[in-house]
Amino acid sequence: MLTYSSWARKCPAAVALVVQKFGGTSVGSIDRIRNVARRAIATQKGGHDVVIVVSAMSGETNRLLALAHEVIKVPDAREMDVVAATGEQVSAALTAMAIHAEGGQARSLLGHQVKILTDGAFSKARIKTIEGSKIFDTLKQGRIAVVAGFQGVDEHGNITTLGRGGSDTTGVAVAAAIGASSCEIYTDVDGVYTTDPNICPSAKKIPRISYEEMLELASLGAKVLQIRSVEIAMKYAVPVHVRSSFSDAEGTWVTGEDKALENDVVVTGVAYEKNEARVHVVGVVDKPGIVADLFESIAGKNISVDMIIQNVSKAGVDRADVLFTLAKTDLARAKGFIEEIAKRLGSSEVRYDEDVVKVSIVGLGMRSHAGIAAKMFRILANEGINIQAISTSEIKVSCLIHAKYTELAVRTLHDGFGLNRV
Ligand code: ADP
Ligand code: ASP
C-alpha cells in the first residue's frame, strides 16, 4: 500500500499531513458545512496537506434507514447499504463545493473511489485495505481531499457500510493508511468526558485517555468514538484528538498508555448502552453441549451475544435457564431461529425484555484495586436499582438494569466514584 512517507520522499516540498473527521452535527447544515470548509482551508494555509472525512448530515442516516423500512420490514442487506451510503455521498460533495465557494480547491472521493476495500458483511463491514494513490494525487494537485465516511466496497464491487458511527473508523483508518501524524475527530462535544455530558451535568473532560480505556468505553456504549476506530488507532499507533468543531479548544488525546495516565484514578469513566435486549431461554436440558449448540447457531447468523448467565431452572430437574443479551437492533431477525433452536434443546419458552440498559464503569486502576465491583453494586442498591446481569473484565464492570434507571444509575455511579471531582 502506498504511504505518505514514500510519496513525501519523492516530493521534497511535502508538508505535514492532517486527517480531520467531521461528524453529523458538524456538517448538519449548509452554514456548518461552510464552517468545515473554512477550517480545512485554514489548516491547509497553515502549511498542511489536508484530508477530511465527513459523515452524513445529522439525522440523515436515520431518515434513510426509516425510508427503507417503510418499503419492507426486513430490507435486503445489500440494498440497505446502497441506501445508507448516500448520506455521506451528499455531504462529501457539498463540502467540496463549500471549499470551492470559499476560494479553495477540493475533490470528493467516495469509498469505492479511494478505494476502501472491506469484507462483504453489509451494515457492519470491516476495512481490509485502503489504497492511498487517489488521495495522494488529489493532494499533489494542491486540493483538499474530501473522503465520504462510513462506506467502502467489497471485492465484488458491492457498496458496504461500516456500522453506525463508522465515519470515525474511516477517519482513523485513512490516517493510518496514509501515514498521517494524527487524526482529529470533530464532534458536538469538546472531548471525551468521564461520562456522557448530555445526561450527566457533572461530567468532566478527560485531557488524555489510553487506547485501552477508550476501547472499553466505546465498546460499552460511549458513542463519541466507534469501537473499530479505537482498535485501528491502537493497532497502528495513530494519536486521536477528539475535539469540538465549534471551537479551537484543546480536546481529548487518545494515545498509548503512559506514566501520566497511571495516576490514582481507579475508575476513569461511566458508560451506558441502550442497544441491549435480554433473552431468557427457559428450561433447556442441562447436559454438556447444549449451551455450545445454542450459541454456535446464534454466531452462525453473524449475531454477537454480550452478557450470558446460566441458572438452575424452575422448569424441572436436569433443566437450566440460559439468559443472554444481544443488540436490540438484531433482535427482530434473531427471534425466529432462537425459538427454533431453543425448542430443539428442550426449552419450554423464550422470553424477551427490551426495557434494559447496560451501565458500566471503566478504569485501568481496577487492575490493582479490590472492591470496585462491590462498591458499584452498593451504589446501585442504595438507589433501589435491581441488577439483572453482571459481567466483568480486568478493567471494567457492567450491570444490566431496567432502562428507566439509566440516568439515575449513570449519575450516581459517576459521582459515587468521585468522577465529579477529577
Ligand atoms: P458525531 O455525529 O460527531 O459522530 P456522535 O453523536 O456519534 O457524534 O458522538 C458524540 C456524542 O457522544 C455526544 O454528543 C455525547 O452525547 C455522546 N457521548 C457518550 N459518551 C460520551 C463521553 N464519555 N464523552 C463524550 N461524549 C459522549
Ligand atoms: N452516518 C453514519 C451514522 O449515522 C456514520 C457516522 O455518522 O459516523 O451512523
Ligand code: MG
Ligand atoms: Mg459518531
